[in-house]
Amino acid sequence: MSPVPTVPSTGAPACHASSAELQCPDSHHHSHVPHCPQVPVTPLPAFPTTAEEDDGADAELDTQAMVRAQNQKKKKSGGFQSMGLSYPVFKGIMKKGYKVPTPIQRKTIPAILRGRDVVAMARTGSGKTACFLIPMFERLKAPSQAGARALILSPTRELALQTLKFTKELGKFTGLKTALILGGDKMEDQFAALHENPDIIIATPGRLVHVAVEMKLKLHTMEYVVFDEADRLFEMGFAEQLQEIITRLPDCHQTVLFSATLPKLLVEFARAGLTEPMLIRLDVESKLSEQLKLAFFHVRGDDKPAVLLHLLRSVVKPQDQTVVFVATKHHTEYLKELLTAQGIRCTHIYSSLDQTARKINIAKFSQGKCPVLLVTDVAARGLDIPMLDNVINFSFPARAKLFLHRVGRVARAGRSGTAYSLVAPDEMPYVFDLHLFLGHPLVLAGAQEMPADAGGVLGRVPQSLVDDEECLLLTDHEASLELRSLRRVADNAHKQYLRSRPGPSPESIKRAKDLDVSQLGMHPLFSARFEDTELERLKFVDSIKTYKSKATIFEINATSRTPASTVMRSKRRHDHALIEKFQRGQQEKRAAALKGQGLCLAPCKTQDGEGEQEDLQNVFLQHGGQKRKRGRGGEDGPSKKPQQLAQQDEDFYIPYRPKDFESERGLSVGGEGSAFEQQAAGAVLDLMGDENHNLNKSKQLLKWDRKKKRFVGQTGQEDKKKVRTESGRYISSSYKSNLYEKWKQKYKVDERDEDEEGPRSREQFRGKHRRGHGPTQPPAQGRVRSELKNKQQILKQRKKAAKQRFLQSGGLKRLKARNRQRVQELRQMAFGRRAGAAKKGKLRKRM
Numbered sequence: 001m002s003p004v005p006t007v008p009s010t011g012a013p014a015c016h017a018s019s020a021e022l023q024c025p026d027s028h029h030h031s032h033v034p035h036c037p038q039v040p041v042t043p044l045p046a047f048p049t050t051a052e053e054d055d056g057a058d059a060e061l062d063t064q065a066m067v068r069a070q071n072q073k074k075k076k077s078g079g080f081q082s083m084g085l086s087y088p089v090f091k092g093i094m095k096k097g098y099k100v101p102t103p104i105q106r107k108t109i110p111a112i113l114r115g116r117d118v119v120a121m122a123r124t125g126s127g128k129t130a131c132f133l134i135p136m137f138e139r140l141k142a143p144s145q146a147g148a149r150a151l152i153l154s155p156t157r158e159l160a161l162q163t164l165k166f167t168k169e170l171g172k173f174t175g176l177k178t179a180l181i182l183g184g185d186k187m188e189d190q191f192a193a194l195h196e197n198p199d200i201i202i203a204t205p206g207r208l209v210h211v212a213v214e215m216k217l218k219l220h221t222m223e224y225v226v227f228d229e230a231d232r233l234f235e236m237g238f239a240e241q242l243q244e245i246i247t248r249l250p251d252c253h254q255t256v257l258f259s260a261t262l263p264k265l266l267v268e269f270a271r272a273g274l275t276e277p278m279l280i281r282l283d284v285e286s287k288l289s290e291q292l293k294l295a296f297f298h299v300r301g302d303d304k305p306a307v308l309l310h311l312l313r314s315v316v317k318p319q320d321q322t323v324v325f326v327a328t329k330h331h332t333e334y335l336k337e338l339l340t341a342q343g344i345r346c347t348h349i350y351s352s353l354d355q356t357a358r359k360i361n362i363a364k365f366s367q368g369k370c371p372v373l374l375v376t377d378v379a380a381r382g383l384d385i386p387m388l389d390n391v392i393n394f395s396f397p398a399r400a401k402l403f404l405h406r407v408g409r410v411a412r413a414g415r416s417g418t419a420y421s422l423v424a425p426d427e428m429p430y431v432f433d434l435h436l437f438l439g440h441p442l443v444l445a446g447a448q449e450m451p452a453d454a455g456g457v458l459g460r461v462p463q464s465l466v467d468d469e470e471c472l473l474l475t476d477h478e479a480s481l482e483l484r485s486l487r488r489v490a491d492n493a494h495k496q497y498l499r500s501r502p503g504p505s506p507e508s509i510k511r512a513k514d515l516d517v518s519q520l521g522m523h524p525l526f527s528a529r530f531e532d533t534e535l536e537r538l539k540f541v542d543s544i545k546t547y548k549s550k551a552t553i554f555e556i557n558a559t560s561r562t563p564a565s566t567v568m569r570s571k572r573r574h575d576h577a578l579i580e581k582f583q584r585g586q587q588e589k590r591a592a593a594l595k596g597q598g599l600c601l602a603p604c605k606t607q608d609g610e611g612e613q614e615d616l617q618n619v620f621l622q623h624g625g626q627k628r629k630r631g632r633g634g635e636d637g638p639s640k641k642p643q644q645l646a647q648q649d650e651d652f653y654i655p656y657r658p659k660d661f662e663s664e665r666g667l668s669v670g671g672e673g674s675a676f677e678q679q680a681a682g683a684v685l686d687l688m689g690d691e692n693h694n695l696n697k698s699k700q701l702l703k704w705d706r707k708k709k710r711f712v713g714q715t716g717q718e719d720k721k722k723v724r725t726e727s728g729r730y731i732s733s734s735y736k737s738n739l740y741e742k743w744k745q746k747y748k749v750d751e752r753d754e755d756e757e758g759p760r761s762r763e764q765f766r767g768k769h770r771r772g773h774g775p776t777q778p779p780a781q782g783r784v785r786s787e788l789k790n791k792q793q794i795l796k797q798r799k800k801a802a803k804q805r806f807l808q809s810g811g812l813k814r815l816k817a818r819n820r821q822r823v824q825e826l827r828q829m830a831f832g833r834r835a836g837a838a839k840k841g842k843l844r845k846r847m
Helices: 011-023 056-074 089-096 103-113 128-140 157-170 186-193 204-217 230-235 241-250 266-274 302-313 327-343 355-364 401-405 425-438 463-479 479-499 506-514 532-545 563-576 576-596 611-623 640-645 661-667 674-677 739-747 789-808 811-832 840-846
Strands: 118-121 150-152 178-181 200-203 226-229 255-257 278-281 291-299 322-325 345-348 370-377 390-393 417-423 457-460 701-705 711-712 721-726 731-733
Touching: 011 186, 011 674, 011 711, 089 128, 089 157, 103 118, 103 150, 103 721, 118 230, 118 401, 128 226, 128 255, 150 157, 178 186, 178 204, 178 479, 178 661, 186 355, 186 674, 204 241, 204 739, 226 230, 230 255, 278 701, 291 425, 302 417, 327 345, 327 370, 345 355, 370 731, 390 401, 401 425, 463 532, 463 661, 479 711, 563 576, 563 701, 611 674, 701 840, 789 811
Parallel strands: 118 255, 118 278, 150 200, 150 226, 178 200, 226 255, 291 417, 291 457, 322 370, 322 390, 345 370, 390 417
Antiparallel strands: 701 711, 721 731
16 A cells, blocks of 8 residues: 655645645545546646745746736737736726727737837827836735836926826726825925825926926836927927936836837937837828818918808807917917907916916816817827817928827827918918928819818818808907907017018929919808809809909000000010910919829829820920920920930939838927027027027027126026036026925925935934933834824814904904903902902902
C-alpha cells in the first residue's frame, strides 16, 4: 500500500498539490476523486511562491496577462475586454456606457499601456480624452502617498474643466484624487489642493508655472504627462511655460500628445521631450465628418448681418442649436443686441467675459433656453456641446486648421450637421486655401438647377432677401442709439482684425483674382424657394450689374472727329486681332485653371476628349512661356515642340513639392514653415484675440524716455523683469509674489522638506512648546495637517462666533440697559415700605 502524501503547511503548495491531484487521473490517488477522468479541468494559474514574492512587478504582469486571456475567452476581441484592464477601470468604462472603442482608442490605448510615447491625431469628437485617461487610470491604479503622478495640460479653462468632469466620471471606482489648477481661481485654494496630496493634476500651463514657482514645487514624482491639444499649447504662446514645466519633470516619465490636428514632422514637438515616439494618424485624408454638410455664401461684408438673420429665421430649424463664430468680442455684443431686437433668443461668450457669466451662458445654451450662441475663436477648441446641429462662420477663418476646429463641433458621434460660411470678397483666397487643405473640389453654383442639399457649393444670396432683412435692421438701428454705437465699435474692431489677420497663400490670391464672381449663380439653398419669373428677374439685374463698356474714354462720342478719337479708332483696327486673341486666351486660361485646381463648375458638362486635350495644350503653352507660331491670316499654326513639352511622363516626372504639401502646410504649427514667420511675434495669429488689447499686442507703443528726453518705441518687453527659477531659467517676475509664504503664515503650515523625495517630502507639522506642557506628538509620517476639527474646537468656534454676532448687533447696550432696569427694581424692593428691608450691602450681593 502506497504511503499517504504529506500535506504542506503553506497555502501555495497545497494549492499546487490539489491541482496536481485533479489533473492526474492515472495517479494512485484517483480513488479519492471518483469522476476525475470525465470532468474537463482547466489548469489553475500558479501563484508566486515564497521565492517569487519579492518580484512584485512580474506578478502584476502575470495578473494582467491572466485577465486579458480570460476576457478574450468570454468576449469577442476588439473591445475594452481584450485590453487587459483592471476591474475598477473597466467598471468605470461600462458605467459610462462605452461598449466598443473608437478607431483612435483601439490604436492608441494598447500602445500607451505598453509604455510608449504616443503622438496621436484624430478629428474632434472621436474620443481622444478617453484615449489618455484609460491608460492613466490603469497605470496609477490606486491612490499613493508618493505625490502627484499624472499631469494633464490643457490650453484653455473650458477644456480643462471638461477633462476634470470626464476624469471624475470615468475614474469613479479608482479612488484617485484630482487637483484643478486654473487661471482665474484663488491661488490659496490651489495651494490647499496640492497639499492634499492629489494623484492627478489638471492644469493650464501659465497658472501651473505660477504655482510651481511660488511653492518651489518639484514634479519628480510624475510618471505620466499628457499634452491635450498639443499644437495649441505651443501656438498660444505657452512655449516658455512649457519649457519650465518640462525641466521640472523627471527623465523617466511617459509623454502623450493628443490633438485634432498634428503635423507629420515631429521636429516641431521635440521640445516636449519625446523619446522614440509612436505616431498614430487617423482621418488624415477625410478630415471632416461624412455627416457634415458645407455651404458657402458669397456676400458683401455689410450684408452679413442681414444674411445671418435670414439663416436663423428661415433656413435653420427653430429647435436646432446653432453656434455663430465671429471675429472679435465687439461683434458678439453687437450681434447679440441685434438678434435680441429681432426676437431671436441668443447668448454670447468671449475671452474677457466673467467666469461666472460664462458658465451661466453655456448652461443656457446647453439646456436649450437660448438656441443661438455667439462665440469668438477662444471657444473653437474644447467647447463640448453634444447636441449641436449647426455652425455659422460669420467671419471666415484665416487658417484651414481653425476652420476644422470650428466645424468639428457638429456632426459628432454619428449625428448629422451643417456648417454655413459667409464669405466676403476679401475672404475668397481663404476659401481656396481651405479646399486645397481638405483636398475637396469647390463647386461653384451656376445657371442650371442643383439639389437644395448639395454640399460644398459656393453661391450668391438673392438680393431681394438681403433687401428685406436690411429694411428691418435699418428700422432697428434708427430706433436704438445703443445699436448704432455698438455697430460703430464693431466696425472699428473689424479694421484692427483685418490688420492683424494672417495673409493667404499667393497661389490662392491668384486663383481668387482669376475667378469671375459675376458668373457665380445663386446658391441652391435659396434657388429652390423662388419661382422661374423671379429667377429671370434676378438674372437680368445681375447682367446689368456686371455690364462693362468696351469703349474707351476717347470713343464716347462716336461722331466726334477729334484727333484722340481718330487715333484710338485706328489703333483698335490695328490691334483688333491681338485683342480678340488675348480675350480668348484669358477665357481658356480661366476655364483650364479652374479644372486644374480641383474646382468644378456645376452647370458645365464634360466635353469630348479632343476639346479637353486642346484646352490643356493651350494652358501648358501659356504656362510654358512658348510663343505660338501664327500661320497666314493670324491663325494659330501647329507646333510640335511645345506639344511635347506639355506632356508629363508619370514614371520620370518629379514634382518640386510633395502631393500633400498643402495639407501638411495647413497642419504645421509655423504656417508656411519659414524661419521668419516662426521668429516674428505675430506669426501665431490663426487664433487671434477678440478685443483691442490682444489685437494691438504686437503694435509698437511710444514711451517717454527721461534720459533721452523724447518718446521712444517699445514692444512691452523692456519693463518686464525676470527671476531665475530653480532650473536656471529666467521667467517673468510676476510669477514670484510670495503668496505661498503668506498663505503658510496664515494657516500655520510648516516648510516642506525639499531635499527628500517620496512620502517624507510631505508637510510635517510641529506643535508649539510651552512652559508646563510637553511637546505634542508629531503626526504620522506621510500625512499632512488635517483640517477636520473635534467637538471642543467646533464648540469653541461657535461660542466665539456667537459672541461676535452679539457684540456686532448691539447686545452690549441692551445688556447695560437691562442691568440698569434690574438695579431699579431691586432698589424699590430694598427701600420700600416693608419693615426689615435689606441693607445696601446685601442688595449689592444679590445683584
